[in-house]
Amino acid sequence: MNSTVSNHNDLRHSSDYLQRYTPEKIAGDFTGKHIISVEQFDRDDLKILFDATASIRKRLKQNDRGLLQLGAGRLMVTLFYEASTRTDMSFQAAMRHLGGEVVAASNGVQFSSVYKGENLGDTVRAAGCYADVIVLRHPDVGSSYEAAYYLDRLAEQIGRKPLIISGGDGVGEHPTQALLDMFTIYDFKKGFDNLMITLVGDLKHGRTVHSLAKLLARYHAQNTTISLVSPPTLRMPAEVIEYCKASGLTVYETEELSEVLGKTDVLYWTRVQEERFANREDYEAIKDGFIMTPPVLAQAPDNMILMHPLPRKGEMGTPADHDLLDADPRAVYFQQMENGMFVRMTLLAKVLGDLWV
DSSP states (O other): OOOEEOOOTTOOSGGGHHHHEEOOOOTTOOTTOOBOOGGGOOHHHHHHHHHHHHHHHHHHHTTOGGGGGTSTTOEEEEEESSOOHHHHHHHHHHHHHTTOEEEEOTTOGGGSGGGGTOOHHHHHHHHHTTOSEEEEEESSTTHHHHHHHHHHHHHHHHSSOOEEEEEEETTTBOHHHHHHHHHHHHHHHSSSTTOEEEEESOTTTOHHHHHHHHHHHHHTOSSOEEEEEOOGGGOOOHHHHHHHHHTTOEEEEESOGGGTGGGOSEEEEOOOOGGGOSSHHHHHHHGGGGOOOHHHHTTSOTTOEEEOOSOOOGGGOOHHHHHHHHHSTTBOHHHHHHHHHHHHHHHHHHHTTOOOO
C-alpha cells in the first residue's frame, strides 16, 4: 500500500504531517521505503536488519571489496538544518563504504536557497531531482514526514522515487540512532528479554530516548523493564510511557539512580540540559544526581554496559573522568558509534534495493 496523506491544501506546519502522512511499514521489505519513524519496524524487521548489519560489519572488517558494489552508481544528499557532526559523518562514511557518492550543500544549508526563504518541500524536491536518497536533519518535529510527502509527489512527476532517511526530527524521533542503539544492546546482550534497561537524564526533550523506548516496545521483549531516571521536570512524555506499557514492557520511574543501578543490565546516559531550566536554582538542586563518574560506575554490575549517544559534556564528569570511564570495559559508547555506521550502511543498501548483505 502506498503512503497516504489526507487533503493537503491546508498544510502549513511540519507537525501537521505527523497526523496526515503515514509512512509505509517495512513488513519484511525495505526496498523504496522512507525511514522516518521507529513505528515502521516490527520484531521481524529488526531481526532482518540486525543479521544484515552483523554481516556488513564482518565484511567491512575483512576489507571485502564487494561492499563497494552495493551502492555503486547511487547518490546521497545530506540536508542538515542543525549541526550534527557525528550523524552527518556516519551517513557519509556509510555511503562511501558502499561505493556510493555523497553531495552536501556548499557551506551548509544555511547558505543555500533556504536563506532566501525556500520552504522545506521545495528544498527536498530540488535535492530529490539529483539524488537517490536524502538524509535530513531538521529542528522541526514532523519535518521528515513533510519531506517524505513531497518526495512522493515528486516521484509522480519524474518517474522514480527519491527516498528520505531521517537524521533527527526536532525533539520527536531519531530512528537511525534508535536502531543503532538497539543493535548495540542486541550485540552485547544477545537479545532483549529479561533485561533492565535504564534511561537517565533529560527524558522529556531527548529524541534518542523517545525512539529507543518505542523501538523496545515494537520488539515486544519479554520480562523486560525500562527504568526511567530523571528530575520531575524532565520526565519521559506520558504518551511514550503508555506506548511502552501497552506493549507489555514494565516501566519504572524514579529520581534516584541508586534505586535501580545495582539491577541494571543496560545503562543509557544522557545530559540534563541546563538550558531547559527557567530557574537556575532548580538545575543546581538536581544536576549532581545525574553525572556519571567512575565512583558511580563502580556501583554497577560487572556485566552491565554503559551507553551514551554522544557528544558528551559535564554529564560524564571531567576530562579526567572521561579517560577513566573509557578504560572501563563496560563503557561501550564508541562501539555504539561505530555500530551506527554499520546500521546506516545496511539501511542504505536495503532501501536502495533490498540487497542481500
